[in-house]
Amino acid sequence: ETPLECPVDRDELGRSTWNLLHTTAAYFPEQPTDTDKHQARGLVEGLAAHYPCDHCREDFKESIEEDPPSLGSRTQFALWLCRQHNKVNEKLGKSAFPCTIQNIDRRWKYGGPECWSAEYDGYAHETLG
Numbered sequence: 441e442t443p444l445e446c447p448v449d450r451d452e453l454g455r456s457t458w459n460l461l462h463t464t465a466a467y468f469p470e471q472p473t474d475t476d477k478h479q480a481r482g483l484v485e486g487l488a489a490h491y492p493c494d495h496c497r498e499d500f501k502e503s504i505e506e507d508p509p510s511l512g513s514r515t516q517f518a519l520w521l522c523r524q525h526n527k528v529n530e531k532l533g534k535s536a537f538p539c540t541i542q543n544i545d546r547r548w549k550y551g552g553p554e555c556w557s558a559e560y561d562g563y564a565h566e567t568l569g
């Protein structure tokens with residue numbers, strides 16, 4: 441019989457969500473259309489309305505009211521998410537990520553040489569399919 445998989449806990453949910461958000465921002469258009477911006481705002485606001493951890497959701501809602509999503513470009517979106525994630529890091533006593541687009545892209549888009557095999561000469565989006 442297949443072993444039962446357990447529901448995710450708060451940390452796993454958080455990591456999965458940040459993975460999705462930062463990766464989405466990494467591939468957001470540098471020149472988004474109004475539709476792109478509208479849909480990305482929907483993603484953020486949908487999370488703020490439905491994130492299934494009550495106190496996380498309440499704080500996140502407040503946080504995006506103070507600093508609403510910046511969606512004018514890929515860089516703006518990525519930097520905005522970095523700031524939002526750092527607010528949560530600070531609350532949890534974790535260290536802040538150094539929010540420059542170079543650091544963000546290295547973490548979420550390109551990786552270092554250790555991320556790729558010797559023959560590999562492409563970028564992460566090729567592995568995302």
Ligand code: FAD
Nearest residue numbers: 450451454455457458495496500521522523525526528537
């Ligand atoms: P995570 O914080 O999940 O980070 C994953 C990876 O992202 C890190 O290893 C690092 O490489 C990278 N990273 C870290 N900071 C940044 C940044 N600023 N910008 C870009 N990349 C970065 N947990 C709670 O206990 N209480 C809460 O109130 C709470 N609120 C949350 C609100 C939201 C909207 C989300 C998505 C998650 C929330 N979490 C909360 C979960 C929490 O943020 C972490 O995901 C969880 O504690 C696991 O942490 P982690 O150390 O594995 O790394």
